[in-house]
Amino acid sequence: MTAAFARVPELLAQHLLLAFAALLLGIAISLPLAVLSARHRGVARLALGLASLIQTIPSLALLALFYPLLLSLSALVGGGIPALGFLPSLLALTLYALLPILRNAVTGLVTLDPAVREAADGVGMTRWQTLRLVEAPLVAPMVMAGIRTAAVWTIGAATLSTTVGQPSLGDLIFAGLQTQNWALVLAGCIAAAALALAVDALLGLAEWGIAHRRRALVWLSLGLLAAAALTALAPALPGPRGVVTIGAKGFSEQYILARLIGARLEAAGYTVRYREGLGSGVAYGALASDAIDVYVDYSGTIWTNQMHRSDVPPRAAIVRGVADWAKRTNDVTLLGTLGFENAYAFVMRGDDARRRGIATIADLAREAPSLKLATDIEFLERSEWKAVQRAYGLRFAEAHPYQPTFMYRALTSGTADVIPAFSSDGRIAAQDLAVLQDPKGAIPGYDAVLLVAPRRADDRRFQAALRPLIGAIPVERMREANYLVDRDADKQSPDAAARWLAARLGR
Amino acid sequence: MPDPLRSVAFDGVGKSYPKGVRAVDGVSLEIAGGSFVALVGASGSGKSTLLKMVNRLIEPSAGRVTIDGIPVDAEPPHLLRRRIGYVFQNVGLFPHLTVGENVAIGLKLAGARDRSARVAELLRLVDLPEAMAARMPDALSGGQRQRVGVARALATSPKLLLMDEPFGALDPVTRDALGKAIRALHEAMDLTTILVTHDMAEALLLADRILVMEAGRLVGDASPRDLLAGKGGAAADALVAVPREQAERLAALAR
Numbered sequence: 001m002t003a004a005f006a007r008v009p010e011l012l013a014q015h016l017l018l019a020f021a022a023l024l025l026g027i028a029i030s031l032p033l034a035v036l037s038a039r040h041r042g043v044a045r046l047a048l049g050l051a052s053l054i055q056t057i058p059s060l061a062l063l064a065l066f067y068p069l070l071l072s073l074s075a076l077v078g079g080g081i082p083a084l085g086f087l088p089s090l091l092a093l094t095l096y097a098l099l100p101i102l103r104n105a106v107t108g109l110v111t112l113d114p115a116v117r118e119a120a121d122g123v124g125m126t127r128w129q130t131l132r133l134v135e136a137p138l139v140a141p142m143v144m145a146g147i148r149t150a151a152v153w154t155i156g157a158a159t160l161s162t163t164v165g166q167p168s169l170g171d172l173i174f175a176g177l178q179t180q181n182w183a184l185v186l187a188g189c190i191a192a193a194a195l196a197l198a199v200d201a202l203l204g205l206a207e208w209g210i211a212h213r214r215r216a217l218v219w220l221s222l223g224l225l226a227a228a229a230l231t232a233l234a235p236a237l238p239g240p241r242g243v244v245t246i247g248a249k250g251f252s253e254q255y256i257l258a259r260l261i262g263a264r265l266e267a268a269g270y271t272v273r274y275r276e277g278l279g280s281g282v283a284y285g286a287l288a289s290d291a292i293d294v295y296v297d298y299s300g301t302i303w304t305n306q307m308h309r310s311d312v313p314p315r316a317a318i319v320r321g322v323a324d325w326a327k328r329t330n331d332v333t334l335l336g337t338l339g340f341e342n343a344y345a346f347v348m349r350g351d352d353a354r355r356r357g358i359a360t361i362a363d364l365a366r367e368a369p370s371l372k373l374a375t376d377i378e379f380l381e382r383s384e385w386k387a388v389q390r391a392y393g394l395r396f397a398e399a400h401p402y403q404p405t406f407m408y409r410a411l412t413s414g415t416a417d418v419i420p421a422f423s424s425d426g427r428i429a430a431q432d433l434a435v436l437q438d439p440k441g442a443i444p445g446y447d448a449v450l451l452v453a454p455r456r457a458d459d460r461r462f463q464a465a466l467r468p469l470i471g472a473i474p475v476e477r478m479r480e481a482n483y484l485v486d487r488d489a490d491k492q493s494p495d496a497a498a499r500w501l502a503a504r505l506g507r
Numbered sequence: 508m509p510d511p512l513r514s515v516a517f518d519g520v521g522k523s524y525p526k527g528v529r530a531v532d533g534v535s536l537e538i539a540g541g542s543f544v545a546l547v548g549a550s551g552s553g554k555s556t557l558l559k560m561v562n563r564l565i566e567p568s569a570g571r572v573t574i575d576g577i578p579v580d581a582e583p584p585h586l587l588r589r590r591i592g593y594v595f596q597n598v599g600l601f602p603h604l605t606v607g608e609n610v611a612i613g614l615k616l617a618g619a620r621d622r623s624a625r626v627a628e629l630l631r632l633v634d635l636p637e638a639m640a641a642r643m644p645d646a647l648s649g650g651q652r653q654r655v656g657v658a659r660a661l662a663t664s665p666k667l668l669l670m671d672e673p674f675g676a677l678d679p680v681t682r683d684a685l686g687k688a689i690r691a692l693h694e695a696m697d698l699t700t701i702l703v704t705h706d707m708a709e710a711l712l713l714a715d716r717i718l719v720m721e722a723g724r725l726v727g728d729a730s731p732r733d734l735l736a737g738k739g740g741a742a743a744d745a746l747v748a749v750p751r752e753q754a755e756r757l758a759a760l761a762r
């Protein structure tokens with residue numbers, strides 16, 4: 001459990017900065033909007049309506065929506081707007097913070113005793129003086145209550161920013177969920193909850209101070225919050241020169257490889273940071289925009305998803321094609337292949353496959369109408385699935401997406417009969433699963449390739465530190481390492497598996 | 508330039524609201540500086556509307572209002588209002604400020620520095636203990652609140668005092684005492700006072716001149732003496748009949 005908390009301080013700081021920035025921006029937007037709304041009914045209806053509408057969008061979707069939005073905006077102004085990381089997280093969370101503050105402030109202003117306003121006019125206050133001397137202090141406790149709600153919401157939703165490449169306490173939760181490391185999930189949840197409670201308590205103190213005219217208390221609590229923000233800011237400040245950010249998508253192999261890369265770079269004298277749990281589509285964009293420095297992707301993934309190719313040439317040709325394309329379009333360097341392939345492969349329970357006499361996808365197509373398919377979350381949307389369907393005419397009785405770990409559970413428990421697994425997955429051998437052949441070659445090759453960001457394109461020391469990994473990981477080795485993390489008993493952390501793998505690099 | 512005694516003049520003043528309501532309808536009238544005028548009439552007859560057009564809480568839709576011959580809209584409304592005392596039924600004390608801060612708000616707006624001495628003086632003027640300055644408004648009785656409201660209105664030494672049913676929610680004893688106090692302040696500070704009230708007896712006892720309104724129009728204008736003598740017109744007679752009859756019945760009971 002203590003190991004699980006090791007990364008909490010760093011992530012807590014990032015989490016806090018993100019949530020605070022969103023909260024401050026939310027306050028800066030919603031307060032003037034509230035004043036305007038209190039004076040014009042039309043504005044009030046529009047502002048509150050929009051804010052409520054935003055609230056109905058699930059926070060994960062809101063975050064995801066900003067990625068394409070910022071991407072096209074960036075393309076519109078000729079680049080330069082980061083579509084991943086801090087900016088989209090900040091914008092999504094800010095939108096989330098608007099409603100409670102806006103609603104409370106508007107309610108406070110419109111329900112203010114009209115006699116008080118008449119008195120303010122009567123003694124000769126200007127509009128601005130009325131706002132400053134009368135309305136603001138009277139509505140302040142209600143606004144504070146709104147800010148507290150917004151703070152708790154933003155801190156909670158900030159855990160989701162992990163998915164768009166912004167480090168937060170969500171890194172722990174997502175990584176833990178992937179590797180079934182519940183201590184990690186718990187550490188992330190506890191830290192996020194503690195942060196929310198602490199901020200809420202301090203804001204509550206400020207609220208009480210305002211309502212009871214105790215200025216010292218208000219300044220004390222706000223001062224403590226500011227101090228926390230400054231402390232969180234401190235480690236984020238030193239320039240990014242020597243700091244390397246390593247990306248990882250959200251599954252065990254990626255976590256392990258990220259640690260393997262990280263250890264090598266640390267040994268070479270770099271300070272290393274991780275951005276884990278990146279969405280598959282997000283990771284390449286993050287690399288191309290220098291938001292991360294290096295990560296491992298799979299040739300077929302880039303081939304189909306980024307290059308939109310549907311032809312399936314031999315493995316080596318795909319790797320070469322990807323390397324050329326990436327250099328040309330994004331100045332991304334393909335350093336080399338790691339030595340193993342992690343292709344989508346259709347997998348069944350061994351005994352079941354033997355009993356039904358299924359050895360290839362062509363055999364599977366025959367039986368599929370009476371079988372159930374369980375997939376990971378993105379498979380049914382991927383072009384590989386469409387290619388396989390086209391080639392073999394696959395039709396299943398049912399198809400349900402799961403988290404990868406639960407996808408295996410579904411297969412072994414009999415809830416599903418077929419899953420698209422990864423060929424490097426350790427559970428294939430360990431659980432006696434049958435990998436179905438692809439005689440028509442519908443699924444492209446998925447060689448694990450080491451991709452390096454444009455800004456490291458000429459960094460010799462950096463590339464030299466990574467080159468020993470090229471061709472050094474046979475698929476059996478990777479399967480074993482993956483199984484160390486994925487198995488149910490005697491689970492290892494990705495760190496431990498990476499160390500295990502590092503000791504067995506072979507050429 | 509004559510001493511600004513705050514004579515107020517209405518010249519064909521009217522106020523109509525969108526749905527055809529004519530709250531005030533063609534009122535022309537001059538109020539001499541230094542006079543104490545009571546504005547009476549049934550509920551909805553337009554008293555408040557007429558009063559608020561003096562300090563521009565309501566803008567007239569016809570005619571114009573002048574103070575000492577100068578149109579009220581010759582300057583920004585907040586500057587005009589700082590020179591006019593205004594007390595209304597709900598008082599509208601600022602609940603987040605102490606009594607002292609409430610009384611001193613006008614001084615603060617005017618940028619005055621040392622306000623505590625003036626606050627003490629004003630509280631004394633309205634018969635409240637100085638120590639009350641530190642209290643919050645919600646720790647006061649209704650009558651005390653009204654007195655604070657009067658003190659606040661007089662803080663900047665205005666020469667014109669507008670009052671809209673300032674005693675509305677008070678018991679008769681407090682009401683009587685406050686009425687007398689206001690009249691005394693009117694004399695002492697040489698004010699021009701316009702008092703809106705429902706209560707004809709109060710108007711008769713406090714004012715020098717009584718204006719009667721009905722459906723937005725001015726239907727009576729007389730001194731208390733003339734009004735009692737039946738020279739104020741039919742509408743005024745009807746209003747005077749009530750306290751007169753009450754007085755007679757009380758006298759009969761005592762006999």
Ligand SMILES: Nc1ncnc2c1ncn2[C@@H]1O[C@H](COP(=O)(O)OP(=O)(O)OP(=O)(O)O)[C@@H](O)[C@H]1O
Pocket residue numbers: 524525528529530531548549550551552553554555556557705
């Ligand atoms: N904002 C408004 N919109 C429409 N009509 C209004 C508005 N304000 C006042 N009125 C109408 O104008 C008329 C005069 O109102 P006013 O408040 O001047 O009456 P009042 O003599 O002060 O009555 P009261 O003795 O009950 O206070 C009333 O009929 C009222 O309904």
Ligand SMILES: [Mg+2]
Pocket residue numbers: 554555556671
């Ligand atoms: Mg009225």
